[in-house]
Amino acid sequence: MKTGIIILAAGESTRLGYPKQIAKYKENTLLQLAINAANDSNADKRVLVLGANRDEIKKTFPGASIPNIPNPYFETGMSSSIKVGLEYMLKFDKPDQVIIMLCDQPFVDAKILNKLIATQEKESKGIVACKYAKVVGVPILFGSAYFKELMALTGDEGAKSILLAHEDDLVTIAFPKGKVDIDTEEDLRDLNL
Template sequence: MIRISGILLAAGESKRMGKPKLILNLGKSNIINATIDNLLKSEIYELIIVLGHEAQKIESSLSTQDKRIKFVTNKNYREGMSTSIKCGVLTTSKESEAFLIALGDQPLISPKVINRLIEKYQSSKVGIVTVMHKSLRGHPVLISKKYVKELLSLNGDIGARDLLKQHLDDTASIKIESSEEFFDIDRTQDYEELKKIYDRKISN
């Protein structure tokens, strides 16, 4: 089986929220635990959780003891998402064949979607697979290890967007029907909406 390393970006400052959003309550747990649970239910080989702002508080809130999890603290998290991606990539196992980059505040991304990304990566033989709703691409994104040097050269807060633009001819995507899968949390209003969506999905 192909070895995919999940890299969960959980180092941000939550500036627009004004408080650590990843430990806000969601269902019977919190946002980051719900996100981690979905990743661990997928076919990833390991999960690197990149912490930064409020690292100790976030780590102590986690409920899982899964042996696939590794923690790394990004001391340069204020310099943008690219520093967390680099931290995560450098922490992955040597056996890893590709990196699944996910966001800590996307608890609605299901294991099914993650596994579809992995299946598409294997069947299409391309180097990059993204999730797409209509014409909008989003996270998580799956990137081959052949792009490791470019990932380690990223700068600022743009994540892997530049990498995708440069390699559109080596990129495939899976389509999702609902924009809810993309839902992330930046403001209090987003959080209130997330709780409604999450509760509805759990009750169905």
């Protein structure tokens, strides 16, 4: 099974006031942590989707470290980044499954991404998601059966609706630290304590 990873990093970070992608945690930017996790994982291919503040963000990581593409429609919401990333993957890499991850979960590492891949192999389910704080969420692995539904998402809709519509084909893995994401300066302060 060929696995692709799509890192969504196109948002405007309105609540933080500056691009969260370049916010620092333990000597690295949040985006660099996400890139490292993807690059160190067992995935075959990876792509980074950028949007708001793209030029500023691109200066913070070595461009050759990961293919990165612009989402000209980032203002229309997260679904557009999922579609841009998946279109790129399908055109160049033809994966059997993709993992969608964000750049604002500092505790996502290669281990958790590999666990998604290994769980899919073991359970043969079409969707493998992380579970934390009583929610099911990203990072999430989707098999190719769901690519059409991912491409049909609109607005600020993430992939959660697909997951909820197919609970019979869903398996979850525990990832308690997945609940930590960075939206505000306060979140960043708490993280760096």
